[in-house]
Amino acid sequence: METAHTDKNFEQKLNHLTDNLIKMSNIVEKQIEIAVNVIKSKDSSDAQTTQNLDEQVDEVERDVRDLSFEIMTLHRPVASDLRLVFTALKVSKELERMGDHSRNLAKRAISISSSFDEDLTDQMHNLGKGVQKMVNQTLESFFKKDEVQARISWNQDAEIDRQYKSLLSDLIERMHNKQTSVVDEGTKPILIAKSLERIGDHATNIAEEVIFNITGHYIDLKKSDFE
């Protein structure tokens, strides 16, 4: 990275901040991976794991918040240091939300009956895999400070949205046709798909932070928000 700081104490705290973000990213990636698998496996102990991991995520997020606050108060960061702290605060918030969504979707997934429409399950699982890949690539772009990769990830969100919408219209169509196995689950599959789509949105936000962190500017394009 850059030349070392003259103030070693400050340097250490900045490194610690980055370490915390790496740690948090690893946990959330794990959480998403498990949650996406639960869509198919309906494994309740895995669903419980996403819940446990969520507590760890919350804890690291608090650490990031406190450390950022300390750095801002005691060291008055500017330029690349300021951008790092700013980005850390925002990225950790996005990660925390992604964690919540994965936990929720895993919990819903195990409550869906095993007789649920197989094609729809596959579609949800695929959407999940796509989101998972996007998240991994976005976080990689963050730690590698790779602007090109961040822009690629950012653009993937459109594909995620497309898959999400097509899944929704399939679901609605089957409900219209009174396909019992779908109707019985009510809003659960919709909420699962929604959670996945939201994780994609949070990844997009992270990609925007990555681009800001590298360039000092926010990406100017704005996509429509579905929430």
Place this chain on the structure above:
Amino acid sequence: MVDQNSNYALQTSEVYVHYGKKMAINNVALNFPKNEVTSLIGPSGCGKSTFLRCLNRMNDVIDICNVKGKFLLNGNVDIYSPDIQVETLREKVGMVFQKPNPFPKTIYENVAYGPKIHGIASSQNELDEIVKDSLHRAGLYEEVKDRMEDIATGLSGGQQQRLCIARAIAIRPEIILMDEPCSALDPIATAKIEDLINELKENYTIIIVTHSMSQASRVSSKTAFFHLGNLVEYGETGKIFTKPDKEQTNDYITGRFG
């Protein structure tokens, strides 16, 4: 004589300064927009004071100092032209130093001296008004109004510095140069001076040398970063302190040296 259309109070280009054989400023070009505060930052010895002193010919008195370059006031006055009298120039370009340096005279005399010798006041009444107004603008009037005849050296450091600013503005300059004006002051006195700088920019163009990054970011709208006699980067202060273009600037302002 004054080009009202120039957006710059001062324009400099191809500036080289040598002390004997030693180069102190190496081909610097820098313009100072009117009614804005520009800060000059950079490590000790990089040439900030040398450059600042060129702007009102303070280097003239240093025998071994050789200044070359173009210096234009208000778009058309060459400040190094033989037609220009240094006294006249300093009426337009005032200076405040690192250490407050009031004359060992009364508070009143300190402020009145400049307008008197430059013939700015036509009557005692007018002079009194100028003194009062300058002290007021320097944010010192309330503190000294009942002791105008006291010797100025009896004031606190922060008060002395504000007195020096009052003295500088009493001659109604267009530009005020400040070389680390707060380095000897406590945080409250510093805050008062910074507040004052903010107010002064309504009427003056200010160029300030500072070692405090937070001060530069608080008071100035433009920042110039010097290193080893070179101007490394110049730009909007907000930009310099969030995303400077040069790695070297980033390293300096974030405290990464060497």
